[in-house]
Amino acid sequence: MIRRIFLLILGVLGLVAEANRCHAGEPDPAAGYDHLINTTYLPPYFDQETFDNVWRIWPEPLRSQAEKATPDERRQMAFDRYGLTGRPEDPTRPLQYVVDLKGNWTLNCFSCHGGEVDGKPLPGLPNNRFDFAGITDDIRLTKALLGKKMVTTDYSSLVFPMGENKGTTNAVNFGVALISLRDADLNFVPGASFPRMLHHDMEPPPWWHFSQKDNIYIDGFAPKGHRALLQFTMVRANGPKSFREREDDFRDIYAYLSSLEAPKYSGKIDQQKAAAGQIVFNQHCSECHGTYGDNASYPQRMIPIDEIKTDRARLDSLSPEHRQVYGQSWFNEYGEKKGLIADPGGYVAPPLDGVWATAPYFHNGSVPTLWHVLHPEQRPKIWRWAGKSYDHQQMGISVKQLAEVPGGLHAIDKREVFDTSRFGKSSAGHDFPRELSEEEKDAVLEYLKTL
Template sequence: MLRSTSAHDGLARILTSRMWVPACLMAFSLATAPTLANAENESEPTVTFGDPAEGYRLLTEKAFLPSDFNQTVIDHVWQSWPEPLRSQAEADSIAQRRTMAFERYGLTPRPEHAPTEPNPGKPLQYVVSDNGNWTMNCFSCHGGSVDGVPTPGAPNNRFALQTMTEEIRSTKFRIGQPMTRMDLGSLVIPLGTTHGTTNAVVFGMGLMHFRNEDLEVIDKPPASFTHHDMDAPPWWHFYKRPYIYIDGFAQKGHRGLMQFMLVPENGPDFFATHENDFRHVYAYLSSLRPPQYPHPTNASLAQTGKHLFEQNCADCHGTYGHATEAENIAAYPNHRVPIDEIGTDPVRLRALPAAGRLKYSKSWFANVGQADEQTTIVNPEGYVAPPLDGAWASAPYFHNGSVPTLWHVLHPEQRPEIWHRTSEKLDPSKVGLSVETVNRVPLENPDVAVRRNHFDTRRFGKSAAGHTYPNVLTEDEKTAVLEYLKTL
């Protein structure tokens, strides 16, 4: 279990002594790029709506946080890898080693670039400055691959933050480079026990414990904290959802997207100075739509599945295919299902105390400068059923990433207890990750990345139980619904 005891004191010391760098990790989290406000931003007029293209540029080119490491470190990180990977990298070129690092840590090339193989160029998931400093951005969790194709806004179901941080720290120690808060903080705080998931709560609500409502830094660590892993949701749901996060407690707004920049260096003035930037980021998120299913579908079977879906699933997940986008947005019910009814893992719901949500509701993040503050649900009773646009492209499923395919979502009793990913390609039969079911995690394997590639649903916060509604369908009906889900 990841529930912290004495680790709370360690977290407090690291945060308040300015030795911890959060990444933007939580569902719909947004923050990543330079550390200090600049004069240009201070003189810019208020942006009313925002420019999606500028939002993307800011996420990929502007570092709102201190740098995590530099190009020298990433080019030497192979020396911290286990054999035989280390010997393979030693025999390769620098460009090939960079490609190996991308593959090991779940990084992807930027889709707008066409890098010369085997050099992957700049990663989508990091801002890389002209002098070679790497700073994590929001695409670390929300910029993955779909059927092997880098796709901004898709969940990064391969991100290996804990493994990467450990090996970066080891490399810095070996070559004599200074440690950052991320390097030191990860010795105390788990960043993610399974590749593709992250301990997201600590980076958002956790850091709010060290601020007052005016975002001034205070020395008041949380009385308790529950560490657990989360799966990032797809950003193409953002335009439909009036509230964000799996429990839907926070009303959507551009200020809320800045919550994950709460490093000690960023004082209250920093947030006001960079508010315009996040109006652009908000516009970018709002512009995203899911990719189309890349394989043939059975139109007749999908039509049957559509009728079954609307009869059995639409009350929670909404309906699709309306004439206008406004109608599609209106057809999403934003329905919160009580935890006792949905039956999925309850750890995420219970990890956020009502006092923390209440504090958020009174902070600058929830006050958008209008007559009234935004609405915050202080005591949500369960999880909000998400939209299913692009469901085929957003594996794995459930808020903790415990279910690898849509077929397994529809077959609750056949969900694997322990599984690991075998390919970046989509499984076209089960629609989701290509996985292998195994009897145990290979703890004897010396490569920690191999061990963390296994998802063990028996662990704390990782249950694949619940959402048994598909049991009312026959096998043929499930097949039809699965076909329909490909078309969303």
């Protein structure tokens, strides 16, 4: 009798649980954020002890400064060194990593898509300070010092370019490499090898643009969908079953990305000048970048590479065959999801809401401020970060222009120097502002603060 009552209770609880699942059938943006910061979709990379001791392999005088610092001060020094930020709701915990109860650290999507502007962490903002190569190298050395077990990621930067500048990564080729080892169902293919790849660096886009697009990426080749967001979890530990089991999580994450709105400019705005800038913008820029305010529109316009003339490494890095491999896979519903563009021929002009916060500019992060975007002939050939403070005058990151790349820099410091003469790093192109007078450029710059 007791057993029958117990089974009845379990049955009722099961029905309640099922009802709750049905009731909660709509994707939940709040749950999506929670998944990103608390759910591990990749294997752990290192543990808390390793992170707490990473300062021991830093170069002097940084190591001595860290030795004298408190644990909290050392943590902040490490955050600054690798481009990590605290979470808005808890500054002591990294936004860019899931840290579980055992102290294991696992990379999450905010490593690239969660940054800081004007001293405030902002989920969805491109992380212009993240040094993927730097933290990978330093963690590997720290594990060796502590006698810790290495994992696959520890060797990644030894065999695969991670990113030559802070804030940029070789993300496109991460995707090419990962999917090249699998079939359309995402099973591993015995004997499969990486194809020839054109390595280059990309700056991530802001996530609050996600809701305005039908296709994603700067070349707009891939139809948007929750499955597409699972691409970068294609490590060996994850098989086809894990992707399918996580679809509901990624529906929530899709909803979270779709819910994000651009941040409001944090400084003062000359409204009269901005109004004049809106007129100039609508006459010269809106055809590609859209309109804002009442009756806003975004055309998702593809600009041919010979017209935009920005660095073409990103366009050339994906062949039509690369794009079709993705397009015929489970990620794109085996080709049933329409809209794939195998040979885009150019780049999609992005929307500009929140553009004030997203420096540096262009898809490769080669232009440090909006002022330089509007003054093509004065873009610096070589520039270096001059601190984390926001440049409210030129609208972007604070930089120092250099005549040459300094010698003798530590690898991490060298990644703060952007040399536009290197492959994939060009700041040329988007010359359209040459048509504007200085007064018009100044007005447009003020108007961009309002978006």
